[in-house]
Amino acid sequence: MTRKDVRVAVIGTGFMGRAHTNAYRKVGNFFELGHRPVLQAVCARSPGAAEAFAQKWGFASHETDWRRVIERDDIDAVDICTPNDTHREIALAAAAAGKIILCEKPLARTAAEGAEMVAAVEAAGVPNTVWYNYRRVPAVTLAKQLIDEGKLGRIYHYRAQFLQDWTISEDLPQGGAGLWRLDVGAAGSGVTGDLLAHCIDTAIWLNGGVSKVSAMTETFVKERHHNLTGKVEPVGIDDACAFLCRFDNGSLGTFESTRYARGHKALYTFEINGEHASIAWDLHDLHRLSYFDHRDESRTRGWRSIHVTDGDMPYMDKWWVPGLQIGYEHSFVHQVADFFDGLSRGEAVGPTFRDAQITQQVCEAVLASGRDGTWHDVAKD
Numbered sequence: 001m002t003r004k005d006v007r008v009a010v011i012g013t014g015f016m017g018r019a020h021t022n023a024y025r026k027v028g029n030f031f032e033l034g035h036r037p038v039l040q041a042v043c044a045r046s047p048g049a050a051e052a053f054a055q056k057w058g059f060a061s062h063e064t065d066w067r068r069v070i071e072r073d074d075i076d077a078v079d080i081c082t083p084n085d086t087h088r089e090i091a092l093a094a095a096a097a098g099k100i101i102l103c104e105k106p107l108a109r110t111a112a113e114g115a116e117m118v119a120a121v122e123a124a125g126v127p128n129t130v131w132y133n134y135r136r137v138p139a140v141t142l143a144k145q146l147i148d149e150g151k152l153g154r155i156y157h158y159r160a161q162f163l164q165d166w167t168i169s170e171d172l173p174q175g176g177a178g179l180w181r182l183d184v185g186a187a188g189s190g191v192t193g194d195l196l197a198h199c200i201d202t203a204i205w206l207n208g209g210v211s212k213v214s215a216m217t218e219t220f221v222k223e224r225h226h227n228l229t230g231k232v233e234p235v236g237i238d239d240a241c242a243f244l245c246r247f248d249n250g251s252l253g254t255f256e257s258t259r260y261a262r263g264h265k266a267l268y269t270f271e272i273n274g275e276h277a278s279i280a281w282d283l284h285d286l287h288r289l290s291y292f293d294h295r296d297e298s299r300t301r302g303w304r305s306i307h308v309t310d311g312d313m314p315y316m317d318k319w320w321v322p323g324l325q326i327g328y329e330h331s332f333v334h335q336v337a338d339f340f341d342g343l344s345r346g347e348a349v350g351p352t353f354r355d356a357q358i359t360q361q362v363c364e365a366v367l368a369s370g371r372d373g374t375w376h377d378v379a380k381d
């Protein structure tokens with residue numbers, strides 16, 4: 001195994017800039033890595049914010065223009081932690097400069113943008129990943145292992161929800177810092193690209209490809225003050241989306257997401273029903289996996305709540321002792337560990353840009369169906 005420092009530049013210092021930087025800082029303390037992330041540069045648009053972040057989190061340098069980051073010879077990897085409208089331009093430039101690229105989800109605002117990004121990283125031959133981090137919650141990885149081992153048998157149903165309640169007020173503006181998710185120009189879509197994209201990525205990983213979808217979408221608040229234009233502007237995002245789908249393996253999917261479910265902050269749940277067994281998971285209790293196996297002896301058969309903390313469970317031998325759980329931030333540490341391990345082995349580790357583009361294609365079909373109310377085939381190119 002080759003040992004190497006990989007000099008990382010993080011672009012964007014918001015929620016994900018912090019989550020990723022925290023992961024780079026911690027990963028080497030818990031995982032043996034051949035390729036080690038080094039916090040070489042951080043980029044924020046204001047000089048004060050960039051400098052303060054660099055000092056607080058331990059970056060060697062800071063920049064205010066992401067283009068400058070990409071020009072630098074002492075940067076090996078670019079981590080895109082900025083709003084969705086910037087992903088394409090930064091990724092294309094980083095690929096042309098031969099950088100390793102880690103990009104936040106959704107890959108892009110549209111499938112057309114995503115296709116350009118896939119073509120760029122593949123033409124440049126640069127290692128790439130997209131931060132669909134829920135795959136690396138140990139309980140979700142355990143679900144993947146159980147499914148791949150055939151414990152569920154044939155799968156009949158996949159259902160997922162991602163519920164929030166933070167945009168109900170009509171007085172909430174759209175656009176700019178903290179509110180770019182409500183601005184369709186910056187976000188590309190609403191809950192479909194922001195929340196359902198996570199559910200779709202997990203579903204494809206666990207249950208295979210999606211062939212067709214039928215969706216309904218709604219924008220409950222039609223106009224909001226726009227922080228960047230200073231005017232009241234139409235709202236172009238989907239506030240809520242529910243869709244049915246057919247998976248390639250013959251199972252049926254139901255998905256729902258909204259930012260109007262009063263009382264729910266980030267309730268991501270999924271349940272999978274197979275011929276022999278069922279699995280359920282809940283982000284609010286992320287270290288547990290619910291499991292029901294019909295083959296159990298009937299008098300003691302029932303739903304088990306598996307506390308995913310033992311050393312033979314995914315990732316858990318790297319942390320504390322059995323019985324002590326880990327949380328949200330660790331999914332990012334695991335993604336860094338797996339991606340950097342892939343660099344050492346010279347192997348791509350998913351989700352790659354190409355994997356994330358499959359999710360993008362599902363989102364595109366869902367949004368199109370939401371507009372015209374008919375079933376849409378999911379493009380597979």
Ligand SMILES: NC(=O)c1ccc[n+]([C@@H]2O[C@H](COP(=O)([O-])OP(=O)(O)OC[C@H]3O[C@@H](n4cnc5c(N)ncnc54)[C@H](O)[C@@H]3O)[C@@H](O)[C@H]2O)c1
Nearest residue numbers: 012013014015016044045081082083084104105106131178
């Ligand atoms: N994987 C996940 O679970 C997850 C969670 C949240 C967000 N995200 C994704 O991460 C990305 C960022 O989301 P966030 O919640 O961190 O947003 P955020 O608003 O908290 O932070 C975005 C940051 O980018 C900065 N920024 C914007 N344009 C910039 C530019 N041109 N150059 C440098 N900095 C710029 C902003 O100033 C801000 O600091 C989005 O694509 C979002 O969908 C993923």
